[in-house]
Amino acid sequence: MAEHSISKYTLPVDTAVPKSAASLSITADQKPSANTFATLGFIDLYTRLCEPGLKRRGNIQHETELAKQAGFKRLVCSPDTQPCIDSTATVEQILSIAKAQAACKLHPMGALTADLAGVKLTELTTLHAAGCVTFGQADQPINDSAVLLRAMEYAATFNIPLSLTALDVALAGNGCVHDGPIASQYGLPAIPALAETAGLTRLLELANASGCRIHISRISCARSVQMIRDTKRSGLNITCDVGIHHLFFTDEQISGYDARFHSAVPFRGQADRDALRQGVADGVIDAICSDHAPLDSDARLAPLPATAPGLACYPQFLPLFLALPKLLGTELETLLPTVTTAPARVLGLTYDFEDVNSYIVIDPDVPVTVSDAPHHNPFTGINNVKVLTGEDAPLMGVVLNHTSA
């Protein structure tokens, strides 16, 4: 079979063009467009693979295959499996399934506390040695600040990075959507932005006191961006990411009780979304993650507050990512680090720039129509973001070469 060589490379500014690049190739029947380019394989800082224990929602084989098609080569999988990732047995189980079935390399995120209950620390060094690159609490933040402080001090002792979501549990209450005009109009229990910023203040203070290296996972509001900007200026070494959907959606999407937009980290107001975009554009937000959430078929068969939160992301991740430069008024080259070298730095991972398998080839000119379970993916059946957000961004872009992970 004849092969095309990729002549154009769009690579993160801080990487060198590989010597072996000439060997990056795709098969002839894929007919690359003029804009086809090569780049480093993506790293996802937050995804849910639902295995073990939640296989009715998703599994390692299926989700990693979707991730691979979206350009990811390495994934940090959330600890909220059943059982959660709080023992070496579970870590080994996941890695052994991954070895046999996964289309991407998995880096489990360990549970910071046993059962994610926020009471007792897990064996961080043992789990770290077993393969957990970072530790966190998924969507169940530690309520007790004393426990959180000890966890940070302990992790700092062994230089283990933590990946935490900022949330004040009491302020979030039983909320399910952003506390804004839409929630007030529809009478939906709401999570104020304050729940995130109050939680963030606590995380930043404790990190500062403990010297722990923390990564703030999935921020959602304008004030969080400002707080992180200020903190970074003050010299504290923190990083943060945003789920890609949060760069597109606002609480408007929930109008009419549309449970497809029920997200654990809620979609907030337009000013928040704009601030998140600005944060990505100017580098305050280091990384973009998928926050991918497979759901079972009956997860949305209930009134909105009773539905399971989460949106599937991988089927549209790449087209959404490729639409960002235009929406953010920036170049693709400056955004590529948010899914490659920045998440690598957060996790302390490296790229082998010489290895051809570190790269993927993307054709940005292939239209994409998402076919997925419609109840957990609002993009199902559509091919332009305009349908959902009013902004004209066609869903385009596929990964051409699927070299091994």
Next chain:
Amino acid sequence: MSLPSPQFNSLGTLQHFLTLDGLDKATLTSIMDTAENFTQVGDRVIKNVPLLRGKTVANLFFENSTRTRTAFELAAKRLSADLLNVDLVTSSTTKGESLLDTLRVLESLQCDMFIVRHGESGAADFIARHVKPTVNVVNGGDGQASHPTQGMLDMFTIRQHKGAFEPLCVVIIGDIRHSRVARSGIAALNTLGAGEIRVVGPRTLMPTNVESLGVTWYSDVDVALKDADVIMGLRLQTERMSGITVPSSREFFSTYGLTRERLSLAKSDAIVMHPGPTNRGVEIAADVADGPQSVILDQVTNGLAVRMAVMSTIMGNAEPLREASSQDASEGVNRG
């Protein structure tokens, strides 16, 4: 994007009665006009009309409310419908799948209309999206979202006593944040063009962005009551009285309770409303609740006519769909 409202059917007519938000002035007025015609049915020797004869109405109450359930029950019976009370509070039907199972079973029993009362906001909307196209759904109150028949009977009562809405200053006192009654009332008052809507209470009882609902927030009830034409009290739920939203029911009464002295600050012909049951000595003084300006019992009576109007209107709107569906069914039999 937002989901299109499920309230309207394929013919463009009102199929379900889920929320007053999004219904236009003509629709609200038409319901009130229809209700007007039902008001005298209760005065007759035979206190019902044969409009819904042969129809089956099911009361699906996932949350206790004897008052509302009884009001719907009587309304259905005055329309000559058969009524089924399904007690779902005691059965553990709260999870999604089993909620739909319950609906399917009742659909199979050829129920034509569901009256739904549920603790989750958006529950009526969810049920309306999942029933057969021939079934009607009436929201009997869902979570903190909506209580549209209460909203309509409030509007009907205001119109009965005050006529036009445009010149009115309406004051709503109490727990706006958690009140579906307030939400429905505010939506309807805005649509009907009420001159001014004031909401009164401590910040703890106001939703975030309360002004986005089209109202003005007053923390001082004495200031808010000046020039009021209509004063609506809201029931303060017991669990909120001694919690963190209000220090105590006694303190609430002293700061916001509607007393005769406070009532005298409003216009002399102001009417006093309350969705009931009233907490006397908490939201309202007994002598005001029973006083000459109180229309609380009118609200109860009007509730019957308004519910009859809502039920007969949407049931009638769905009749062409039912007819088409039964023809399809019988043609299917013939072909078979």
Next chain:
Amino acid sequence: MHVDTPTVEQMLDRMQQQLAPFCESDPSVVMIGIKTGGVSVAAALHEALGIQTPLGELNISFYRDDFSSVGLHPVVGPSTLQAPIDGKHILLVDDVLSTGRTVRAAMNEIFDFGRPSRITLAVLVQRDGHELPIRADVVGENMNLSDSAHVQLNTNPWSLDIGERS
């Protein structure tokens, strides 16, 4: 087509003559008009006959038998029967009698208000198209009209428009 002969006034005269004996023999007779067309006819007769009891108005929207095909009819104001009807002689008035369904609905409604001793049906125009065994006792004019003909009564001044249904 505009019908001038007999005039509506002549038809009303005819009805008045036929109804007068009932009113003279029984001063407690109650006249009820069916909304909307029947009310104007009834009002004219009520005045001309000098009936003492208040004129009743029936809105039969809630009693129609076509709810299951067309739904709720536009409402035209509530029924008002101020005079008690138990044991009374009712003079039921409508403008046009055709299928008989309106009269059936009206009689059903009347019985929900009480049990009259007798009902006499008086109509301005009795035309073809009967679908129920209902005939008027008092008629202003019998007309043979095609099925598609539509009769419209105008007041101020009185006139009858007879046209084809579009």
